[in-house]
Amino acid sequence: MxxxxxxxxxxxxxxxxxxxxxxxxxxxxxxxxxxxxxxxxxxxxxxxxxxxxxxxxxxxxxxxxxxxxxxxxxxxxxxxxxxxxxxxxxxxxxxxxxxxxxxxxxxxxxxxxxxxxxxxxxxxxxxxxxxxxxxxxxxxxxxxxxxxxxxxxxxxxxxxxxxxxxHIEQALWSKLAINCAINPLTAINQITNGELAADSYRSTLVSVVEEVAQVMNAEGIVTDAAKLEETVFNVIQATAKNHSSMQQDIVHKRPSEIDFITGYLLQRAQTHNIAVPHNTALFEQIKLIEQSWKSS
Incomplete structure (x- = not known):
């Protein structure tokens, strides 16, 4: 070809x-x-x-x-x-x-x-x-x-x-769930993927994934929050030494993909009138970091 x-x-x-x-x-x-x-x-x-x-x-x-x-x-x-x-x-x-x-x-x-x-x-x-x-x-x-x-x-x-x-949307939404969980947290805290395995992050990760699961089900992408959480933690272990793309963008002061990851989730959540406070908080934190570069 x-x-x-x-x-x-x-x-x-x-x-x-x-x-x-x-x-x-x-x-x-x-x-x-x-x-x-x-x-x-x-x-x-x-x-x-x-x-x-x-x-x-x-x-x-x-x-x-x-x-x-x-x-x-x-x-x-x-x-x-x-x-x-x-x-x-x-x-x-x-x-x-x-x-x-x-x-x-x-x-x-x-x-x-x-x-x-x-x-x-x-x-x-x-x-x-x-x-x-x-x-x-x-x-x-x-x-x-x-x-x-x-x-x-x-x-x-x-x-x-x-x-x-x-049904590629199923695969894309599963990847989106992983990115919503890993990317903003690693970028905000400037850590590797593997460091998210610490107990201090578990509650936030679980809440983020549960919100994504709610939106996925509303979109007709049938999923189970517990299985989705298991997938996320498996990826954290498998990519323990990796720096997420968003973490690298933030450290190099480049615009991140947050609008097309967590931002996309927020759009779909709003359509279904679903509250996603944990994802919203991470989205706003990344936006504040990006905004700080412009103001400085």
Missing amino acids: NIVVLGPGAIGSLWALSLHNAGHSLSLWSRNGHHQSTLCLDTLSPVTLVNNDAEKLKDADLLLVTLKAPQVETAMQPLLEQIDPDCIVVLMHNGMGTADIVAELLPNNPLVLATTTHGAYRPEPNKVQHTGVGITQLGGHNEKGKQCQFLAEVFDHALSTAQWHN
């Missing part, structure tokens, strides 16, 4: 190199103005990929969007006229809320949503490390997207394990 990766950060670079190594024609689209980018995955030989090539974008069979959620709309707006109506658009990022925006921008394109638990870290701009083996789930957002089940095989061949999920 002809594939363009929009937003080659850590995860985007991991997938770009994995898909390239699987035999696909890969190019990148990024903020840097260079026509080529050289990337190195772990100890493998460096790979040079074309960057910001309009012809490659026009010929793309697949556009893999690995930007952070707040960047998606702004980055895609200038590219709309160059994206073929048959090009499959795959959104892969933390948080929810961008799918409807992209569906409106590209109403004729197959739209697929993806979530992954693979870990990636970029110690240098041109180097990426695969820090954790995980599972990638994909599923269609619109009717055309639902016809793209073959993508599971494409992604699995490049970086296993990848699976097609007929």
Whole structure:
């Protein structure tokens, strides 16, 4: 396939190199103005990929969007006229809320949503490390997207394990619950994921997850709060040494994804008239931190 990766950060670079190594024609689209980018995955030989090539974008069979959620709309707006109506658009990022925006921008394109638990870290701009083996789930957002089940095989061949999920919203909401619990707390307290296992955080984590479970059930995503809590604590243990993306954003004074994680939850809770005070408190704390940078 002809594939363009929009937003080659850590995860985007991991997938770009994995898909390239699987035999696909890969190019990148990024903020840097260079026509080529050289990337190195772990100890493998460096790979040079074309960057910001309009012809490659026009010929793309697949556009893999690995930007952070707040960047998606702004980055895609200038590219709309160059994206073929048959090009499959795959959104892969933390948080929810961008799918409807992209569906409106590209109403004729197959739209697929993806979530992954693979870990990636970029110690240098041109180097990426695969820090954790995980599972990638994909599923269609619109009717055309639902016809793209073959993508599971494409992604699995490049970086296993990848699976097609007929109800991708279930997987996305489960990931959202994990992010609502882990990301704000690690960012506010400037700690690793594993430090959330301390007893002092347990009550807050349980309350946050119980609120998410209420909203999920109201959305028709049937879940059990106790099982969701178990999942969150398992992730905390499995990723104990990791710094969450929000923790890294806050420490580097970058805008976080809070609007598309906890913010999305608050929007849906309001629709169902569900009180979510613990999530609201974390949302407001992150917003206060971000606001303090502007005022200073």
